[in-house]
Amino acid sequence: MRTILVIDDNPAVGTALDVLFGLREIRTLTAASPEAGLALLEREAVDLVVQDMNFTADTTSGEEGVALFRAIRERHPDLPIILLTAWTRLETAVELVKAGAADYLGKPWDDNKLLATAENLLELSEATREVTRHRDERRRRRRQLDDRYDLRGIVYASTAMERAIELACQVARADVPILVTGPNGAGKERIAEIVQANSAVKDGPFVTVNCGALPSELIEAELFGADPGAYTGATNRAREGRFEAADGGTLFLDEIGNLPLAGQAKLLRVLESGQFERLGSSRTRQVKVRVVSATNADLPAMIRDGKFREDLYYRLNVIELRVPPLAERSDDVLPLAEYFLEGRAVLDESARTALVAHAWPGNVRELKNAIQRASLLCSNGVVTARDLGLAPVRAPAGRAGPDVEPDREAIESALQRARGVISQAAAELGLSRQALYRRMDKLGVAAGSEA
Known part of the structure; x- marks a missing residue:
């Protein structure tokens, strides 16, 4: 069952959220202090954390919340966290979002927005667990192959x-x-x-x-x-x-x-x-x-x-x-590119994006030639997309280009098609969830609506 941990020193907050999340058949655990919350995380399987920013009376600095956030992030780096802010400065919450927090909401919160955000993050958490499981399984199989056979350094x-x-x-x-x-x-x-x-x-x-x-x-x-x-x-x-x-x-x-x-x-x-x-x-x-x-x-x-x-x-x-063909195994592109570089240079983000987007009709041989050429043309040991000289790839229909921010109409249309699911709308628009949230906030687009 999907589970949310609420860490807040006010019992009324835990009770209210327990009732709210129960409407969506979401199990709610509550903890009244950072220590109790961290202990629960060690014992229970939790999909999402909703945490307060202040736990001591007359404290409004948010330092306790920052410390709790960092402790959770250190022990559970993939666990999504929603911040509840009442007196904390907005700048503090924004900094934590930049550090990896999924979202921040003010007290009193909007039930519809909180539910929509929680549903999005629970969906993402489930997908992340599945990806992690597949990744771990692949690593296990690869270790078995490496141990049992001579793979000739492939x-x-x-x-x-x-x-x-x-x-x-x-x-x-x-x-x-x-x-x-x-x-x-x-x-x-x-x-x-x-x-x-x-x-x-x-x-x-x-x-x-x-x-x-x-x-x-x-x-x-x-x-x-x-x-x-x-x-x-x-x-x-x-x-x-x-x-x-x-x-x-x-x-x-x-x-x-x-x-x-x-x-x-x-x-x-x-x-x-x-x-x-x-x-x-x-x-x-x-x-x-x-x-x-x-x-x-x-x-x-x-x-x-x-x-x-x-x-x-x-x-x-x-x-x-x-x-x-290499086009059917895009996961091999970046490891092969780094192997061919032999430590002579590094790939910047634009080069990585271009390498993965390219169709590679010449397969590994074409990739090797492209990397060898780029390593000679690059400056300061950093390979860029321009150094690779690959043909540009047209973005799929409905997806904004890398330098084009979607407008309000595009965001609302994507949200409507995704029925308010942020992760789906973000994927359609070619944005991260955080980037889409920031864009929605800037344009005044409500998170829980389909319009």
Whole structure:
């Protein structure tokens, strides 16, 4: 049940608020002193605190209330607090709001405004608890991943990337081919490295071949090797292929969709039997290689067009690991940006906002290039949005730009759509709750109304 703690030395205040909040099925606890209130907070689950500013007779300075506020904030930093002020100077309450208090109300208070404010804060408190629970759960899962597996120092914070990494670790020890899919620059090779690092052949070689970076006539020689004079331009010495180099380890075939059909037939044979011949040789060689391939191509479409063998596709795709584009894992953007900065500079707030708002069509590779460029162009070791040079992003409809304060009509319309719920209206307007409260106070907009 939702619970509010009222800390006030006047019993009549506690009784009145108990009746008021009871109308909304809100449980009310009361304490007559700061000490009693802090003790209750240690014993009870409280969602919101309503506290007085003075507790000693003939005291109007508000110092006791300030001390109580700071004590609660130190022990329960996410707990919302409403200040009740009677004789306290308004400046003191405003300073506490700037320090994190949710709101302040004068005595005698307006019941409708107090109820609306309390409902908003209880809703926010519930959402905050849920976010905290999810964050703690993610940290716990990540610690488990870090403890159980070698993650090769990969930087991530998003749930989407966590799922991909966890699956890669789970299937790493299975002696089956793995297909890593995802757009260019998303980090497919990093996933392949994690598979290798946690596999049964982790002590063997890890050999990488970019099938898209080699001329089609040379790919087979690169993969399977060649005897002297096997093709035009071949040297007079035998050439060891990548399968031989990867014997006892892992071969990572990037951009597998670029492998020509002749090479696909040979690859299928190696996957099934471990056997192949070098170009220009009739001698059959035997290897034991774990194959991890990657592509950003639509292999099923290539199969329909006759450009990729269907039997090879199913042999490669025993396990598919999808690496999501950076646009689908925005939580990774800032950790990656700070990692790429390597301590050479720091991001200011405008840079952080621009980084998160950008769509990143070039994925992690684009982000890395943007950060490297910005770290060279920035002044005094501080990267700004201007240093990043990213294309501006249009704000969603109904949301004010960062330098535009909403007018009275916009605020009242947002409040009406949100049925008076401040947190929803603030989110629609692109403001924090405190900023919206300040704007409403400046324009004389009532907090509890839908108009």
